[in-house]
Amino acid sequence: MELIPVPAALHEVLARAPRLGTERVPLAAALSRVLREPARADLDSPPFDASAMDGYAVNASSWSQGDPAVVTFRLLGESAAGAAFTGTLAPGECVRIFTGAPVPAGADRVVKQEDTTREGAHVRMTNLGPAGRFIRRRGENRRAGDVVVAAGARLGPPELAALASAGVTQPLVTRRPRAVHIVTGNELVPPHQTPAGAQIRDSNSSLIAALLAQQGTDLVHHAHLPDDLAAAQTLLAALPDHDVLLISGGASVGDHDFARPVLTALGYALHFQQINLRPGKPLVFASRGERLAFALPGNPVSHWVTFQLFVAPLLQKLTTGLDAAPPRRMGRLAPAGPLPPPDARQTIWPARADWVDGEPVLTLLTLASSGDSSGLVGANALVPLPANGLDATRPVEFIPC
Numbered sequence: 318m319e320l321i322p323v324p325a326a327l328h329e330v331l332a333r334a335p336r337l338g339t340e341r342v343p344l345a346a347a348l349s350r351v352l353r354e355p356a357r358a359d360l361d362s363p364p365f366d367a368s369a370m371d372g373y374a375v376n377a378s379s380w381s382q383g384d385p386a387v388v389t390f391r392l393l394g395e396s397a398a399g400a401a402f403t404g405t406l407a408p409g410e411c412v413r414i415f416t417g418a419p420v421p422a423g424a425d426r427v428v429k430q431e432d433t434t435r436e437g438a439h440v441r442m443t444n445l446g447p448a449g450r451f452i453r454r455r456g457e458n459r460r461a462g463d464v465v466v467a468a469g470a471r472l473g474p475p476e477l478a479a480l481a482s483a484g485v486t487q488p489l490v491t492r493r494p495r496a497v498h499i500v501t502g503n504e505l506v507p508p509h510q511t512p513a514g515a516q517i518r519d520s521n522s523s524l525i526a527a528l529l530a531q532q533g534t535d536l537v538h539h540a541h542l543p544d545d546l547a548a549a550q551t552l553l554a555a556l557p558d559h560d561v562l563l564i565s566g567g568a569s570v571g572d573h574d575f576a577r578p579v580l581t582a583l584g585y586a587l588h589f590q591q592i593n594l595r596p597g598k599p600l601v602f603a604s605r606g607e608r609l610a611f612a613l614p615g616n617p618v619s620h621w622v623t624f625q626l627f628v629a630p631l632l633q634k635l636t637t638g639l640d641a642a643p644p645r646r647m648g649r650l651a652p653a654g655p656l657p658p659p660d661a662r663q664t665i666w667p668a669r670a671d672w673v674d675g676e677p678v679l680t681l682l683t684l685a686s687s688g689d690s691s692g693l694v695g696a697n698a699l700v701p702l703p704a705n706g707l708d709a710t711r712p713v714e715f716i717p718c
């Protein structure tokens with residue numbers, strides 16, 4: 318069977334990703350969601366000329382800058398944040414003002430408290446400064462109607478604060494992708510059970526649930542299927558609505574590997590069945606209309622690698638609409654770190670990236686095989702190995718995970 322190169326396989330996956338629909342959610346539920354319409358300011362920001370300092374708003378229009386050195390103003394009252402002074406200042410008059418409070422009509426600058434001395438109903442000021450000093454002008458941040466967060470932005474804490482300041486309390490965002498996870502294998506028992514005989518614990522279900530959560534995807538259904546085609550078909554035909562179906566294990570060519578037959582029986586078209594990748598060769602990708610399915614190779618390391626290289630970019634595209642291969646960065650190899658044995662397939666190996674002296678240092682994980690279910694501990698990167706081997710003296714490319 319033809320081994321599809323990794324970039325071509327990823328292209329095939331992303332090309333079939335539909336754009337998910339939208340929903341409105343409260344700000345408190347919008348973290349990490351993708352905004353689907355521009356959010357605009359409904360008011361000027363700041364909405365009025367505001368003081369940038371605690372001090373005095375003054376009308377110093379009868380003096381030019383620096384002349385004279387000390388000036389005394391008549392104190393009329395106070396403007397506090399949330400409680401404006403409503404009168405108008407004539408030349409030689411001032412009001413007490415606090416940071417964020419509206420600058421009263423007639424005031425042409427603010428003099429900060431440190432440059433003033435209160436003398437009963439008057440205030441003596443040194444260092445008046447130029448006209449306009451310490452006044453944040455109405456609309457200087459944003460005008461009403463300006464875009465504060467663009468469509469397509471992923472909403473992090475700064476974006477949520479910007480939406481709040483613009484009064485956008487129910488942003489329109491991409492709905493979360495829905496995934497179903499089916500784990501296969503007669504040998505599997507749940508983690509709380511002690512395996513007997515030929516049994517092993519199911520670790521892939523915990524891995525997939527955590528990876529989906531990290532990707533902002535809802536796991537709407539999870540089931541364990543025995544290696545029995547008829548039973549699998551019955552169960553899969555009655556699944557809740559979903560965008561992505563993930564089948565763990567049974568992706569290879571053994572007599573009990575039924576991921577491909579079951580997908581075909583359910584009306585899925587298979588787009589690729591083996592890729593030029595170690596670990597992760599027997600990755601199956603299929604679609605039925607807008608519903609996409611992967612059968613991920615059962616070996617736990619292959620599981621993690623294929624999820625990072627194919628499922629994660631698909632989930633990103635579903636929410637953002639953007640075709641993005643996992644980003645690549647440069648780092649250096651840890652001195653005398655282990656290297657995997659050579660292989661004819663393109664090897665993309667799990668690694669741990671540590672930040673040392675301002676640059677990432679990569680240690681390739683030592684794995685007895687792709688069946689090592691606890692060998693991934695610490696993995697946060699993938700390192701593609703060049704066909705001619707790694708040169709430990711030169712920077713290497715890696716994919717942060």
Ligand SMILES: Nc1nc2c(c(=O)[nH]1)N[C@H]1C(S)=C(S)[C@@H](COP(=O)(O)OP(=O)(O)OC[C@H]3O[C@@H](n4cnc5c(N)ncnc54)[C@H](O)[C@@H]3O)O[C@H]1N2
Nearest residue numbers: 518519520521522566567568569574598613614615616619
């Ligand atoms: N004749 C061939 N045999 C195999 C080939 C091949 O090309 N020709 N490819 C090998 C490669 S590479 C891989 S990877 C595996 C993938 O096989 P499957 O996807 O069919 O996976 P299983 O056979 O179901 O399981 C493989 C391995 O992983 C363990 N496993 C499965 N599920 C879980 C789980 N939920 N939690 C923990 N461990 C799990 C399972 O017990 C097996 O040891 O095929 C090779 N064979």
Ligand code: MOO
Nearest residue numbers: 596597598619687
């Ligand atoms: O390619 Mo398999 O994924 O080596 O174990």
